[in-house]
Amino acid sequence: MTADASRATPGAAPSRVWRHARLATFQAGTPWGWIEDGALVTSAERITWVGPDRELPAALAAADETDLHGALVTPGLVDAHTHLVYGGDRAAEFEQRLQGATYEEIARAGGGIRSTVAATRAASDEALFAAAAQRARVLMAEGVTTLEVKSGYGLAEDHEARCLAAARRLAHELPLEVRTTSLAAHALPPEFTGRPDEYIDAACGWLAGQHAAGLVDAVDAFCDTIGFTPAQTQRIFAAARQLGLPVKLHAEQLSDQGGAALAARHGALSCDHLEHLSPDGITAMAAAGTVAVLLPGAYYYLRETRLPPVAALREAGVPMAIATDHNPGSSPALSLVLMLNMACTLFRLTPEEAWRGVTVHAARALGLSDRGRLAAGLRADFAVWDATHPRELAYRFGHAPCRQVVFGGMPRA
Numbered sequence: 001m002t003a004d005a006s007r008a009t010p011g012a013a014p015s016r017v018w019r020h021a022r023l024a025t026f027q028a029g030t031p032w033g034w035i036e037d038g039a040l041v042t043s044a045e046r047i048t049w050v051g052p053d054r055e056l057p058a059a060l061a062a063a064d065e066t067d068l069h070g071a072l073v074t075p076g077l078v079d080a081h082t083h084l085v086y087g088g089d090r091a092a093e094f095e096q097r098l099q100g101a102t103y104e105e106i107a108r109a110g111g112g113i114r115s116t117v118a119a120t121r122a123a124s125d126e127a128l129f130a131a132a133a134q135r136a137r138v139l140m141a142e143g144v145t146t147l148e149v150k151s152g153y154g155l156a157e158d159h160e161a162r163c164l165a166a167a168r169r170l171a172h173e174l175p176l177e178v179r180t181t182s183l184a185a186h187a188l189p190p191e192f193t194g195r196p197d198e199y200i201d202a203a204c205g206w207l208a209g210q211h212a213a214g215l216v217d218a219v220d221a222f223c224d225t226i227g228f229t230p231a232q233t234q235r236i237f238a239a240a241r242q243l244g245l246p247v248k249l250h251a252e253q254l255s256d257q258g259g260a261a262l263a264a265r266h267g268a269l270s271c272d273h274l275e276h277l278s279p280d281g282i283t284a285m286a287a288a289g290t291v292a293v294l295l296p297g298a299y300y301y302l303r304e305t306r307l308p309p310v311a312a313l314r315e316a317g318v319p320m321a322i323a324t325d326h327n328p329g330s331s332p333a334l335s336l337v338l339m340l341n342m343a344c345t346l347f348r349l350t351p352e353e354a355w356r357g358v359t360v361h362a363a364r365a366l367g368l369s370d371r372g373r374l375a376a377g378l379r380a381d382f383a384v385w386d387a388t389h390p391r392e393l394a395y396r397f398g399h400a401p402c403r404q405v406v407f408g409g410m411p412r413a
């Protein structure tokens with residue numbers, strides 16, 4: 001038996017066997033965690049055995065079997081950073097930017113995030129949910145099985161709660177796991193103009209209620225010149241940590257505010273964007289085990305020219321994740337597979353780094369250790385692709401040949 005193979009618990013009844021797959025397990029130790037002719041056994045929502053097909057124990061081979069004839073199997077994809085719940089769109093703003101206005105100028109003039117806030121507040125609960133569900137289905141069709149969804153377009157206690165509830169409802173109605181993040185500190189709502197500290201006081205106060213209602217898994221903030229200061233971010237983090245909620249941060253996207261180091265001091269799960277990340281920020285993230293979530297969609301769409309410090313992150317051993325950052329303003333992207341290609345072409349990640357970034361490291365950015373790899377004991381979330389190697393999916397773009405997705409051991413219809 002190889003190091004990748006592991007036995008089922010004696011007596012456990014396997015419900016399904018998947019045979020003759022090319023497996024990218026993303027187990028540590030070997031490139032891609034590769035198994036050329038592999039088999040995978042699932043029981044209920046867990047994987048119970050993974051290894052070379054020839055080592056499949058005879059007792060397990062007798063169960064309900066699917067021959068994949070050499071198709072590629074990867075873990076289900078994890079999109080660790082989205083703003084999926086919002087009203088309206090920003091297509092007109094896209095035109096404005098093409099005529100020369102910058103993202104920051106539009107934001108300062110009351111457009112940008114604030115215009116989405118107005119559309120979100122005007123949308124019914126049902127409309128918010130339906131639009132988010134439609135977007136989620138597009139991501140799911142390309143192998144996404146776990147999705148993070150942030151609030152941050154309500155910016156009032158009731159509207160933030162409505163957005164978080166819509167995100168929770170996605171997981172009830174779709175074969176999908178959703179992790180919710182409270183991002184009340186995304187932008188200053190119009191009714192608090194000139195009073196950002198009072199807004200932060202209010203937003204800190206909403207957290208306990210969101211937490212008690214089971215609406216929130218983590219807390220985020222936008223620490224930047226058009227967002228909130230490090231001192232204001234620090235207050236949000238303190239309120240989150242007091243409730244035992246993990247934190248993450250939109251850090252160093254447009255400028256270096258020292259946000260990554262601040263977040264790392266609060267044990268942040270992740271710091272996201274990071275184009276302006278400093279060497280001190282990298283050191284702090286490495287020491288805290290904080291994941292760097294890189295967002296090539298936003299970098300591309302805002303036509304940024306400053307790259308995140310990928311080589312230094314790699315050198316420091318900071319795990320890198322890749323996400324869509326789906327939102328109406330800076331990244332209206334609905335393909336995590338496309339982000340693989342963009343992470344390689346724009347950020348110079350290797351295809352394997354990009355893939356680890358949408359699987360094992362993305363799961364870690366959400367604090368989840370039960371997915372993102374194919375191994376016994378983990379969730380049976382995986383995707384079957386019409387491909388022979390995962391590098392093919394990073395190499396092409398505009399084409400994501402996902403044949404089937406299995407979520408919690410159940411093939412999705």
Ligand code: NIG
Nearest residue numbers: 113222250298325327329330
């Ligand atoms: O992740 N940076 C802040 N928030 C979003 C953009 C939000 C928007 O423009 O609506 C982001 O890029």
Ligand code: FE
Nearest residue numbers: 081083250325
């Ligand atoms: Fe974002």
